[in-house]
Amino acid sequence: MSIAIFASGSGSNFEVLADQSRRQWPKEVSLLICDRPGAGVLERAERLGIPTVTLVPKNYENKAKYEEAILSTLQEYGIEWILLAGYMRLIGPTLLQAYPWRILNIHPSLLPAFQGKDAIQKALEYGVRWTGVTVHWIDEGVDTGPIVDQKPVLVEPDDTLETLTKKVQFVEHNLYPNTVYKLLTGRIPDHPSVSRSSG
Numbered sequence: 001m002s003i004a005i006f007a008s009g010s011g012s013n014f015e016v017l018a019d020q021s022r023r024q025w026p027k028e029v030s031l032l033i034c035d036r037p038g039a040g041v042l043e044r045a046e047r048l049g050i051p052t053v054t055l056v057p058k059n060y061e062n063k064a065k066y067e068e069a070i071l072s073t074l075q076e077y078g079i080e081w082i083l084l085a086g087y088m089r090l091i092g093p094t095l096l097q098a099y100p101w102r103i104l105n106i107h108p109s110l111l112p113a114f115q116g117k118d119a120i121q122k123a124l125e126y127g128v129r130w131t132g133v134t135v136h137w138i139d140e141g142v143d144t145g146p147i148v149d150q151k152p153v154l155v156e157p158d159d160t161l162e163t164l165t166k167k168v169q170f171v172e173h174n175l176y177p178n179t180v181y182k183l184l185t186g187r188i189p190d191h192p193s194v195s196r197s198s199g
């Protein structure tokens with residue numbers, strides 16, 4: 001049993017997660033699901049020798065059919081956990097029901113502030129002094145699931161989108177793999193409904 005990462009973009013989080021899983025975790029990242037042909041993350045996966053499956057939503061009749069195709073791929077690979085890493089789509093009921101409290105996400109703000117897309121830009125525009133990074137469970141909303149861990153990032157007066165993105169991503173690359181490691185090894189508690197059903 002192992003872990004799949006879902007990603008749409010450049011894949012810097014994918015790479016640190018995959019790398020840490022090999023070094024430290026009791027389960028490895030063994031599959032990349034990508035929804036965007038040509039995304040940078042695909043090259044990273046190839047370099048690391050991790051199998052990739054690219055499934056494009058517009059090739060399916062509806063979201064349920066799209067997620068059924070993902071689900072059968074996940075079952076084929078024996079996937080137990082899903083980590084979203086810059087996967088820019090809402091997870092629907094098909095995957096939520098198949099993986100209850102087994103889907104995590106990284107979001108580039110201190111939730112519940114700045115949910116949705118362009119969170120770093122929104123934080124800059126709002127003029128907050130602190131923003132940060134959140135790892136949370138996925139539920140049916142947009143960045144609304146229970147928070148697992150967070151880390152702050154200071155916004156300095158001369159920060160631009162570029163400099164703040166660098167700082168936020170630096171923190172993401174540390175927080176996300178560490179949080180997953182702690183969850184997988186029981187160093188931080190599992191989601192309460194999973195603990196109850198297994199205990």
Ligand code: GAR
Pocket residue numbers: 007008009010011012013014085086087088106107108116117118119143169172
């Ligand atoms: C990351 O900063 C991640 O937090 C963000 O996309 C970026 C992906 O970068 N995700 C969201 O905004 C989700 N709402 P990466 O492809 O280099 O890992």
